Amino acid sequence: xxxxxxxxxxxxxxxxxxxxxxxxxxxxxxxxxxxxxxxxxxxxxxxxxxxxxxxxxxxxxxxxxxxxxxxxxxxxxxxxxxxxxxxxxxxxxxxxxxxxxxxxxxxxxxxxxxxxxxxxxxxxxxxxxxxxxxxx
Numbered sequence: 001x002x003x004x005x006x007x008x009x010x011x012x013x014x015x016x017x018x019x020x021x022x023x024x025x026x027x028x029x030x031x032x033x034x035x036x037x038x039x040x041x042x043x044x045x046x047x048x049x050x051x052x053x054x055x056x057x058x059x060x061x062x063x064x065x066x067x068x069x070x071x072x073x074x075x076x077x078x079x080x081x082x083x084x085x086x087x088x089x090x091x092x093x094x095x096x097x098x099x100x101x102x103x104x105x106x107x108x109x110x111x112x113x114x115x116x117x118x119x120x121x122x123x124x125x126x127x128x129x130x131x132x133x134x135x136x
Contacts, residue, residue, distance in 0.1 A: 045125045067104035
């Protein structure tokens with residue numbers, strides 16, 4: 001994963017798929033770690049029948065001071081070997097994640113720090129890998 005420079009600090013957030021229900025953040029988002037956690041909370045991978053074991057997808061986005069998306073998010077990486085249908089399913093899941101988290105509740109300090117700067121997040125679907133580890 002290639003880090004992105006953000007205010008002099010390399011930043012790359014990785015999120016792993018979980019079976020939890022996606023939720024928009026409840027409180028204000030004040031740090032980069034909280035920003036990554038807020039986005040992870042909104043992530044729901046595609047259904048298992050349309051997913052790929054170990055699939056990775058990386059999205060780059062920017063935010064306005066008020067927490068709204070600035071410009072269009074860009075997919076910068078997808079696992080090789082994935083079919084077009086699998087890639088599409090993950091792209092839709094990323095778009096849904098961003099819709100669910102639209103207008104994150106940034107504090108003034110975080111809004112000032114991240115406004116207009118690229119933020120990169122890698123999403124990894126490891127649900128089937130975890131199931132295989134837990135199998136007897």
